[in-house]
Amino acid sequence: MQELSTELLEKSILGTMMQENHLILDSDIRAEMFLSHTNRAIFQGMKQLANANKPVDYITLLTEVDLGEAGANDLTTLASFANLEKFEDYTELFMNGWRERQKISLLYEAQAENWTIDQIQTRLDQLLTNTATIETSIDDDLIAISERPFYPEDTSNIIPVNIKGLAKLITGFRQGEVTIIAGRPSMGKTDVMNYFALCAGLNGYLPIIFSLEMNRRMLLDRLIALKGNISRLKMRNPYKYFSQKQKDEWMNVLSDIKKANIHIDDRAGLTVSQMRAQIRKVMKKYPEKKPIIFIDYLQIIACEEYRQNQYLNIAYISSQLKVMAKDFECPIVCLAQLNRAVESRHNKRPVMSDLRDSGNIEQDADVIIFLFRESYYEQWQSEQANQPKPEYESLEFIVAKNRNGPTGIAYAKYYKTTGRIVEKVGEEAEV
Structure with a gap:
């Protein structure tokens, strides 16, 4: 039975590699790992073709191997x-x-040759680490950075945030890093995500959004409202509510959003593994573009393995996001909910302990940004006093953790009706 299940695993891996050839060289699998001699031969043939930069399919395997x-x-x-x-x-x-x-083979060998405990431990450690080997010497790294003080820093791997105050704190979204953007419901998290995704896309990067809560149509309407500076209320029925000018500009707005090359996966209940598969697919389609991943939101990502409580689930998912960011060498920007404890305090600006089901978020995240609007808590009073609504609201980006830089607060103007976010002071930088 064990050999049968192993055979099926091997066939699935080989079949998937035939569909997605990049997996042949990307994975740490070696020919000797296959239990089936036939599957071992097929994998060796696949690797031979892949190393020769040839397509790997049914025809090439039959004719060239x-x-x-x-x-x-x-x-x-x-x-x-x-x-x-x-x-x-x-x-x-x-x-x-x-x-x-x-391991079984190693222990038989150890018994036959009467190894010491230290010898057995050394071989077991090698077994755990020999599935992937890397160069550990830092000599080449030192040579590569030897001229660093004498030339401008290469920022091509940092995706800009287009908010000057925030850029002074975090510079931008860095490859391999996880950024958590957290806030209470309706604080503006999704609008902030859309803003950053649109900025990244229009700057030549590849934004991939996993919208686990909001469907594609709703998210697209928000992107259109943001880029076209259109009230979201009008987006419910453009034919009825649009002005003639807005109708005339409609195709231009859609064209601008198309240029951003944003990808949206709105399937509910996705696991991190499912996201990885989708990211690979999109990256393969646009190999020349550097991706940035957006997830809305952390607490509703499905966990592959059942755990005793939500706290442990979030801890596992948080660590998986960090691994994914490093594996794909891209930034991951993940939204997160805050718990209700913040509502009971006089000072309602969020702190680390307000992260809902925080798990290891504080440990795994490279950057944690809290969103805060004073007007969020003043809205009810202003409505009761029949005060006119302001044109925009002040939005605070509270950088509470920054592994590679300072913490602090950046300010922006937030136009809630359209989702626009612009500089609070000085020239307004629009997308």
Whole structure:
């Protein structure tokens, strides 16, 4: 039964690699890890073609690689086992099975040759780390940075935030880093996400949004309102409520948003593994663009494994987001909810302990930004006093954690009816 399940795992991995050729060289899998000799031969053929920068498919494997009769027969069925969405899960199971077989073999060898405890421990440590090898010497790194003080810093890997006050604190979104943007419901989190996504897209980056709460149409309406400076109330029925000028500008607004090349996945209940699969797919389509990932929002990401409580689930998901940011070498900007404790305090500006089901968020995140509007709490009083609503509200970006820089507060103008965010002081920088 064990050999049967291993065979199915191997077939699924090989079938997925035939569909997504980049996985052949990206993964840490080696030919000797396959239990089936036929599957081992197929993988060796795949790697041979991939290293030669040739396409890997049914035809090329049959014509350019000698797989033998058994390998040729198995090729015809591999496509039916492919599952890109679960590739990482299956790969982990495959690697665990290989390690277990290696461990058993190692212990038999240790018994036969009467190894010491230290020898056994050393070999077990090697087994855990030999699935991926890297160069650990820092000599080349020192040479690479030797001229750093004499030339301007390369900022191509930092995605701009387009808010000067915030840029002074965090510079921008950095590759491999996780930024948490947290606030109470209706504080403006989604509008801030849209603003940053649009800015990134129009600056030539690849924004990928996972909208776990809001559907694609609603999010798109918000993007249009933001870019076109259109009241969201009018977006409910543009034919009825748009002015003639807004109708005339409609196609220009859509064209501008198209230039941003934003991708939206609005499936509910996504896991981090499912997000990884989708990110790979989009990145493969635009290999020349650097991605930035947006997630709305942390507490409703589905957990792959059941845990005792939500706190442990969030801790696991938080660590997975950090791993994903490092693996893809891209920034991840994830929205998060704050708990209700902030409402009971006189000073309602958020602090770290207000993060809902915080888990390891404080530890894993590189940057934590709280959103705060004083008017959010003054709205009821102004409505009771029949005071006119202001044109814009003051929005605070409270940088509470910054692993690579200072903390502090940046200010912006927030136009709630359209979702626009502009500089609080000086020239208004629009997207």
